[in-house]
Amino acid sequence: MTHPALVLLLACALALPAAAQAQTVGPKPPPYQPPPKAQPRPETPARDEAPAPRMDTTVNAASFAPRDDVVGRFADAYVRGGRPRLAFYWNRLLSDTLAQWYSDSRTVTAERSSGSTEGDLSLNRSGNRQIATETQRRTGGEQGRPPRPETWEWEFQDGFLGAFLKADAQVVDRTAILRIMGAGAEDMDPRTVEVMALQNMADLMIEVLVAESVRSNTGYELRARVLDMKTGRLLAMVNSRALREWQPSLKAEATSRGFELPDEDDERFGPERSDQRYKATATGFERKRKPPKLSLIAHNLATNVMDALMPRLEAAADAAAQPPMAKAEPAAAPPSNAPMPLVRQPDVSKTVPAPPKPKAPVNDSAVPLPDVDTKPLPPPAKAATVEPSSPPAGDEPPMPKATRQ
Amino acid sequence: MHRVRLGLVVLATAATLSACQRVDNTPGSPTVYVDPATSGPVKGVGIESQDIVSMTDQMMRDMLSQPRLANAATPPSIIIDSEYFHNESSSRLNKNSITDRLRVGLNRAAAGRMQFVGRHYADMVAKERDLKRQGTVDRATLPATQAQKGGDYRLGGRITSLDSRDPKTGMMQRYNQIVFEMVDLETAEIVWSGIYEFAKAAQDDIIYR
Amino acid sequence: MKRLFAPALGLLLLGGCSGIEPAPHCDMGRVSSQRDLVPGPAMVPDEKSPLKEMPLNSVNITDPAIINKLYVRSISARRTATGTVEVMAQVVNCTDFPLNAEARTQFTDASGAPAEIVSAWQRVHLSPRTIGNYRELSLGDKTVDGYLIEMRETK
Numbered sequence: 001m002t003h004p005a006l007v008l009l010l011a012c013a014l015a016l017p018a019a020a021q022a023q024t025v026g027p028k029p030p031p032y033q034p035p036p037k038a039q040p041r042p043e044t045p046a047r048d049e050a051p052a053p054r055m056d057t058t059v060n061a062a063s064f065a066p067r068d069d070v071v072g073r074f075a076d077a078y079v080r081g082g083r084p085r086l087a088f089y090w091n092r093l094l095s096d097t098l099a100q101w102y103s104d105s106r107t108v109t110a111e112r113s114s115g116s117t118e119g120d121l122s123l124n125r126s127g128n129r130q131i132a133t134e135t136q137r138r139t140g141g142e143q144g145r146p147p148r149p150e151t152w153e154w155e156f157q158d159g160f161l162g163a164f165l166k167a168d169a170q171v172v173d174r175t176a177i178l179r180i181m182g183a184g185a186e187d188m189d190p191r192t193v194e195v196m197a198l199q200n201m202a203d204l205m206i207e208v209l210v211a212e213s214v215r216s217n218t219g220y221e222l223r224a225r226v227l228d229m230k231t232g233r234l235l236a237m238v239n240s241r242a243l244r245e246w247q248p249s250l251k252a253e254a255t256s257r258g259f260e261l262p263d264e265d266d267e268r269f270g271p272e273r274s275d276q277r278y279k280a281t282a283t284g285f286e287r288k289r290k291p292p293k294l295s296l297i298a299h300n301l302a303t304n305v306m307d308a309l310m311p312r313l314e315a316a317a318d319a320a321a322q323p324p325m326a327k328a329e330p331a332a333a334p335p336s337n338a339p340m341p342l343v344r345q346p347d348v349s350k351t352v353p354a355p356p357k358p359k360a361p362v363n364d365s366a367v368p369l370p371d372v373d374t375k376p377l378p379p380p381a382k383a384a385t386v387e388p389s390s391p392p393a394g395d396e397p398p399m400p401k402a403t404r405q
Numbered sequence: 406m407h408r409v410r411l412g413l414v415v416l417a418t419a420a421t422l423s424a425c426q427r428v429d430n431t432p433g434s435p436t437v438y439v440d441p442a443t444s445g446p447v448k449g450v451g452i453e454s455q456d457i458v459s460m461t462d463q464m465m466r467d468m469l470s471q472p473r474l475a476n477a478a479t480p481p482s483i484i485i486d487s488e489y490f491h492n493e494s495s496s497r498l499n500k501n502s503i504t505d506r507l508r509v510g511l512n513r514a515a516a517g518r519m520q521f522v523g524r525h526y527a528d529m530v531a532k533e534r535d536l537k538r539q540g541t542v543d544r545a546t547l548p549a550t551q552a553q554k555g556g557d558y559r560l561g562g563r564i565t566s567l568d569s570r571d572p573k574t575g576m577m578q579r580y581n582q583i584v585f586e587m588v589d590l591e592t593a594e595i596v597w598s599g600i601y602e603f604a605k606a607a608q609d610d611i612i613y614r
Numbered sequence: 615m616k617r618l619f620a621p622a623l624g625l626l627l628l629g630g631c632s633g634i635e636p637a638p639h640c641d642m643g644r645v646s647s648q649r650d651l652v653p654g655p656a657m658v659p660d661e662k663s664p665l666k667e668m669p670l671n672s673v674n675i676t677d678p679a680i681i682n683k684l685y686v687r688s689i690s691a692r693r694t695a696t697g698t699v700e701v702m703a704q705v706v707n708c709t710d711f712p713l714n715a716e717a718r719t720q721f722t723d724a725s726g727a728p729a730e731i732v733s734a735w736q737r738v739h740l741s742p743r744t745i746g747n748y749r750e751l752s753l754g755d756k757t758v759d760g761y762l763i764e765m766r767e768t769k
Contacts, residue, residue, distance in 0.1 A: 024672055024673050024686035024688075024689060024703075025650070025669050025671060025672040025689070026671050026672060026673070026688070026689025026690060026691060026701070026703070027671060027689070027690065027691055028670075028671050028691065028759070028760060029671075029691040029692070029693065029699040029701075029758060029759060029760065029761065030691070030692060030693050032693065032697055032755055032756040032758075033693070033697075034697065034756075035472070035476055035693075035695055035696060035697050037476055037477060037478040038472035038473045038476050038477050038478070038695070039473075039477075039478065040473060040477055040478075040479070040481065040557070041589070041592070041594075256489075256491075280527040280528040280530070280531035280532075280553075281527065281528050282525060282527075282528055283486075283488055283525060284486070284488055284524040284525060284527050285524070285527055442734050442735055443735065443769070444769060455734075455735065458734045459734040459735060459736060459737075461734075462733055462734035463734065463736065465753070466698075466733065466750065466751035466752070466753060467751060469696060469698055469751065469753055470694040470695065470696050470698050470700065470751050471695075471696065472695040472696050475696045475698075476695065476696040476697070514730065514753035514754070516754070518696075603737070
């Protein structure tokens with residue numbers, strides 16, 4: 001009885017390895033039938049709702065692309081306005097200080113001596129001597145501004161002037177007119193020469209200033225003013241901070257956390273590239289949020305100055321085109337706020353012979369003169385000997401003339 | 406009795422012979438190579454090779470069963486890279502090992518059902534395009550295109566984890582969750598999602614480098 | 615011998631009446647009897663292979679550690695909307711302990727050859743006396759005609 005059990009045990013032991021695998025058979029996969037192709041985006045049923053708000057694409061859209069239309073319109077208005085000569089002040093304020101040198105102290109040394117000698121030869125001698133010593137300082141910090149790198153200025157001027165030169169504007173160089181006007185009058189105060197030059201060789205002065213600004217994404221902001229050099233009238237003023245192209249984008253920005261609206265107290269501003277270029281990198285395309293090139297910013301400022309100046313030029317042209325009845329009848333003078341002709345006097349005199357007014361100052365202004373008696377400085381007499389002023393009759397000596405250092 | 410003995414001898418011989426014909430069910434020679442699809446001798450609670458193999462395989466197969474991705478009338482252009490696949494877990498991990506395996510596996514298996522955009526080669530392509538257009542090199546053989554290929558869908562996702570440790574025993578447990586999503590690059594619609602999650606507990610965490 | 619048989623039978627019957635065992639009731643004897651290894655493809659044409667192959671379209675538990683613990687309840691296969699094949703297997707944990715198994719699928723073509731790379735091991739967590747589902751999708755569509763699922767215990 002024990003032997004058959006042993007045999008059975010042995011047989012089971014032999015069969016055990018085969019039991020280490022077990023399986024359950026399932027169905028065969030159904031035969032393949034090409035499924036219908038899926039649409040990339042299933043059509044959503046139309047909703048009877050208000051139309052979705054339109055996307056505002058006007059903000060900064062192509063704002064820094066060259067605006068040739070503005071340049072073209074300015075060119076027309078500029079010709080109609082009499083082609084006033086433009087002098088540019090690059091990062092330089094027109095100072096209100098009259099002389100380049102000023103003094104806040106002076107030392108006066110007075111010496112008075114008298115003596116008499118008696119003898120065979122009688123000689124009466126009396127003398128009076130005054131010595132005035134004055135310390136003068138050059139006025140600084142008003143006209144000159146913190147300098148920008150030279151290459152920065154080149155690029156800026158290139159972009160700014162390019163627009164005006166393209167409009168065939170008469171651009172005069174400040175340094176050149178100063179040198180021309182001041183040749184032979186070296187003893188005159190440069191500021192006087194400067195005003196003379198501006199009055200005689202330019203009609204409009206365009207002052208372009210650059211100021212550091214931490215809130216601007218460019219690190220600076222710009223201001224341009226257009227002044228009439230005959231009357232001092234401010235014709236146009238453009239501040240980059242107020243320009244539409246420099247306004248921060250108020251659009252919600254897509255971030256990794258969703259869309260983020262700009263902070264209400266965010267005072268940052270600055271120009272942005274209109275195209276928002278993407279640069280190919282090793283991780284894909286990355287957006288480079290750099291401000292536009294300086295030349296484009298300068299060009300944009302120039303076209304905005306043109307925009308601001310154009311109404312003046314066109315109004316002046318319209319006024320000049322009116323029949324000269326107003327001049328024939330002084331009683332029917334236009335209101336004071338009416339645009340006066342922006343045409344320079346020689347042009348007007350060519351077309352409309354004005355009645356002779358020998359006493360009235362010649363209105364050589366680039367813009368119409370209001371009822372202000374302005375007297376443009378005459379150009380200095382060239383090579384004229386500058387006579388030392390005679391001492392005044394009083395005891396106090398006159399102020400010494402400015403001397404070069 | 407004699408016959409029984411004879412039978413026993415026959416059986417014993419048969420058993421011995423059959424043992425000779427059986428599979429040598431013993432371990433093979435030791436080697437440094439381990440199967441990346443199976444946990445190796447170093448086991449921790451972080452994401453390991455078998456997890457990467459398993460999750461990418463699972464996601465790949467799942468994507469290929471999604472009609473909008475794998476059975477569209479026009480094969481969609483798909484970007485799969487780690488640019489928008491964020492690791493917010495406590496595991497130190499190179500995300501590219503996941504996205505690369507997924508992209509390669511899908512590209513090999515798709516057989517034209519999907520097209521893949523090598524966005525991580527954008528600079529390489531841009532450079533060559535520039536060289537061709539500048540005339541530095543010739544135009545090669547393939548026709549020029551207006552621009553590099555755009556994407557219809559792009560992979561996004563996130564790896565997150567939750568760690569817990571028993572201060573008495575030093576036992577550490579980590580729950581790992583990996584989310585894969587395919588996003589329509591025009592509408593931001595998520596057209597496909599996949600999740601892979603697991604939790605591991607071990608006496609002490611190993612160091613992942 | 616006969617004297618011992620009766621008490622033994624009584625004890626067995628008593629053991630059976632001791633309590634109600636919850637489902638599932640896994641009859642491993644019947645499971646084992648349903649095993650069917652089939653002759654595989656011939657290594658040499660027109661000659662029968664000595665290898666007993668696993669049948670196609672089946673779940674094969676290859677791990678002796680769990681072979682008497684798990685029971686494959688059902689297997690199904692269907693086509694997805696893209697034409698790929700989806701196989702599903704329901705596995706029953708017959709024990710009173712949690713089990714971690716893992717499975718992978720080799721999809722084959724009509725000739726029985728692998729149609730694509732084998733899938734990665736996918737874990738199936740089985741709580742005591744519960745049913746776990748294993749699901750796998752093929753990569754290919756028209757090339758897939760069969761499958762083989764292997765299951766083992768997770769180490």
